[in-house]
Amino acid sequence: xxxxxxxxxxxxxxxxxxxxxxxxxxxxxxxxxxxxxxxxxxxxxxxxxxxxxxxxxxxxxxxxxxxxxxxxxxxxxxxxxxxxxxxxxxxxxxxxxxxxxxxxxxxxxxxxxxxxxxxxxxxxxxxxxxxxxxxxxxxxxxxxxxxxxxxxxxxxxxxxxxxxxxxxxxxxxxxxxxxxxxxxxxxxxxxxxxxxxxxxxxxxxxxxxxxxxxxxxxxxxxxxxxxxxxxxxxxxxxxxxxxxxxxxxxxxxxxxxxxxxxxxxxxxxxxxxxxxxxxxxxxxxxxxxxxxxxxxxxxxxxx
Amino acid sequence: xxxxxxxxxxxxxxxxxxxxxxxxxxxxxxxxxxxxxxxxxxxxxxxxxxxxxxxxxxxxxxxxxxxxxxxxxxxxxxxxxxxxxxxxxxxxxxxxxxxxxxxxxxxxxxxxxxxxxxxxxxxxxxxxxxxxxxxxxxxxxxxxxxxxxxxxxxxxxxxxxxxxxxxxxxxxxxxxxxxxxxxxxxxxxxxxxxxxxxxxxxxxxxxxxxxxxxxxxxxxxxxxxxxxxxxxxxxxxxxxxxxxxxxxxxxxxxxxxxxxxxxxxxxxxxxxxxxxxxxxxxxxxxxxxxxxxxxxxxxxxxxxxxxxxxxxxxxxxxxxxxxxxxxxxxxxxxxxxxxxxxxxxxx
Numbered sequence: 001x002x003x004x005x006x007x008x009x010x011x012x013x014x015x016x017x018x019x020x021x022x023x024x025x026x027x028x029x030x031x032x033x034x035x036x037x038x039x040x041x042x043x044x045x046x047x048x049x050x051x052x053x054x055x056x057x058x059x060x061x062x063x064x065x066x067x068x069x070x071x072x073x074x075x076x077x078x079x080x081x082x083x084x085x086x087x088x089x090x091x092x093x094x095x096x097x098x099x100x101x102x103x104x105x106x107x108x109x110x111x112x113x114x115x116x117x118x119x120x121x122x123x124x125x126x127x128x129x130x131x132x133x134x135x136x137x138x139x140x141x142x143x144x145x146x147x148x149x150x151x152x153x154x155x156x157x158x159x160x161x162x163x164x165x166x167x168x169x170x171x172x173x174x175x176x177x178x179x180x181x182x183x184x185x186x187x188x189x190x191x192x193x194x195x196x197x198x199x200x201x202x203x204x205x206x207x208x209x210x211x212x213x214x215x216x217x218x219x220x221x222x223x224x225x226x227x228x229x230x231x232x233x234x235x236x237x238x239x240x241x242x243x244x245x246x247x248x249x250x251x252x253x254x255x256x257x258x259x260x261x262x263x264x265x266x267x268x269x270x271x272x273x274x275x276x277x278x279x280x281x282x283x284x285x286x287x288x289x290x291x292x293x294x295x296x297x298x299x300x301x302x303x
Numbered sequence: 304x305x306x307x308x309x310x311x312x313x314x315x316x317x318x319x320x321x322x323x324x325x326x327x328x329x330x331x332x333x334x335x336x337x338x339x340x341x342x343x344x345x346x347x348x349x350x351x352x353x354x355x356x357x358x359x360x361x362x363x364x365x366x367x368x369x370x371x372x373x374x375x376x377x378x379x380x381x382x383x384x385x386x387x388x389x390x391x392x393x394x395x396x397x398x399x400x401x402x403x404x405x406x407x408x409x410x411x412x413x414x415x416x417x418x419x420x421x422x423x424x425x426x427x428x429x430x431x432x433x434x435x436x437x438x439x440x441x442x443x444x445x446x447x448x449x450x451x452x453x454x455x456x457x458x459x460x461x462x463x464x465x466x467x468x469x470x471x472x473x474x475x476x477x478x479x480x481x482x483x484x485x486x487x488x489x490x491x492x493x494x495x496x497x498x499x500x501x502x503x504x505x506x507x508x509x510x511x512x513x514x515x516x517x518x519x520x521x522x523x524x525x526x527x528x529x530x531x532x533x534x535x536x537x538x539x540x541x542x543x544x545x546x547x548x549x550x551x552x553x554x555x556x557x558x559x560x561x562x563x564x565x566x567x568x569x570x571x572x573x574x575x576x577x578x579x580x581x582x583x584x585x586x587x588x589x590x591x592x593x594x595x596x597x598x599x600x601x602x603x604x605x606x607x608x609x610x611x612x613x614x615x616x617x618x619x620x621x622x623x624x625x626x627x628x629x630x631x632x633x634x635x636x637x638x639x640x641x642x643x644x645x646x647x648x649x650x
Contacts, residue, residue, distance in 0.1 A: 090571050097454050196450065196461065199450045199452070200454055207576060218420045229452065232547065236521040
């Protein structure tokens with residue numbers, strides 16, 4: 001059975017603060033991304049193409065924290081991270097700290113397909129983008145009035161200390177299984193608002209924020225990246241399925257509510273198993289998410 | 304890390320206090336151990352001179368003993384792996400810190416990570432160009448920032464904020480590495496002219512990387528890794544060393560691992576965490592877990608080596624390359640330094 005799940009970030013977002021109009025924008029954005037990915041699966045496309053299409057759609061949508069509309073660093077710039085993994089051959093590509101690449105997920109895919117490497121960062125990643133005929137965009141392409149406002153309010157002193165990271169603001173991701181049984185995962189993010197330049201979270205780290213292995217599972221994460229890195233969260237979920245025989249739902253539940261909670265971190269995970277069963281779970285107040293599968297399931301949810 | 308850690312002071316006191324109590328007479332039997340590696344890209348035995356071999360062995364022995372001395376004095380495994388890796392970073396023979404390999408542009412871009420198996424905390428840096436001891440900066444990221452991974456200029460900005468002195472790029476450059484880069488560029492050039500893959504040739508020459516894993520008297524595991532990556536590497540390329548779970552991992556509940564080899568394979572396979580997952584969830588003995596992962600690496604076409612330690616102080620060192628610079632020392636009296644397989648003649 002082919003299936004796709006997406007997320008548009010998890011965090012503390014009190015219902016009262018989410019206006020009906022804003023909620024509509026989030027829901028429309030999620031729906032567009034979900035359907036873009038699903039349409040490819042329906043046409044017999046690969047899970048790799050499906051997750052890339054869904055994530056690209058979310059990157060282009062300014063309400064989500066990735067690509068256009070990404071969260072800003074303490075210097076007011078966008079620094080973007082992304083990763084993609086193909087469960088069939090266990091190939092992977094990732095970029096971190098890029099500032100001029102419109103769709104980081106496409107560059108991550110290019111790293112996977114056209115370089116000998118898995119992870120490229122900063123200016124070197126952009127040099128590679130130019131070699132691959134990407135058109136770079138100025139950094140202000142990513143900046144929206146809303147993100148600037150968030151940055152300014154954060155800088156006005158809502159942060160208690162440098163040792164307390166602010167609440168997670170976003171990250172987008174997708175996991176899918178295609179009709180041939182291939183699994184894939186992709187994640188893209190602007191990271192934390194007011195982050196220190198150079199800070200890299202879990203999204204571009206294979207095994208932490210993004211992981212896929214055919215016959216086992218594919219996972220994309222969102223939340224307090226540092227905790228997801230330390231817990232090797234995405235790979236841990238698949239290891240629990242592969243080595244301990246846990247169901248995907250049990251493995252995700254354990255990671256979010258035991259392991260990460262134990263460390264003091266929260267967030268959300270979306271995952272798909274070898275048969276196309278989807279799991280979307282979170283330990284925060286909400287997670288922007290969507291799921292669609294060949295059995296007719298089709299849902300968009302926030303809380 | 305010049306400031307003495309509270310634990311380093313308290314621990315020997317507790318051990319002493321424990322010894323006078325009858326029920327704690329076993330305090331001396333709690334094992335301490337350290338394993339180090341200085342890379343898996345070892346020179347072919349035929350090209351290794353006795354003089355060079357002696358020099359590598361001396362460098363490994365110095366790092367091994369420096370780390371062990373920390374443990375013996377009741378220090379933490381975290382301090383022990385930092386000390387051992389720091390020594391190899393400063394030693395120009397090894398591909399980390401001074402003497403690191405040079406990227407395509409002709410300068411060093413350094414990566415390092417450290418992880419504390421007791422608390423699960425970790426710190427890492429990637430793509431730094433002016434930090435003398437990347438492992439110490441990784442440790443500062445762990446101890447003094449809310450983050451795990453900092454890259455490039457941002458990592459160096461953090462270094463300055465922490466009072467770390469930056470050094471010019473030239474500090475890292477040695478004549479031997481300049482020569483290697485020149486050879487790699489020529490190989491790449493002749494490859495693009497139609498011969499065999501120059502990129503592969505270039506990568507053969509160095510899979511340096513240094514690393515250490517250790518167990519202290521308090522029963523805590525730690526792992527650290529530091530590297531200059533690949534000779535002639537693309538600007539911005541990051542390998543497995545600073546990736547928690549790929550090249551570096553430690554958990555008191557399973558094991559501590561440091562890897563060396565073709566980083567891209569280690570990242571995709573999540574090598575370090577995979578070893579520990581097999582120990583914890585499949586209940587494999589450490590050596591078997593390491594062996595399985597090395598075999599899987601070989602099946603996928605990857606080359607490299609792994610050092611690992613479990614909470615009982617068991618040691619595993621395995622590689623599928625020509626050799627791996629390595630050393631192991633523990634409180635059971637083991638002390639060894641090696642380069643090739645046991646069966647091979649050690650120059």
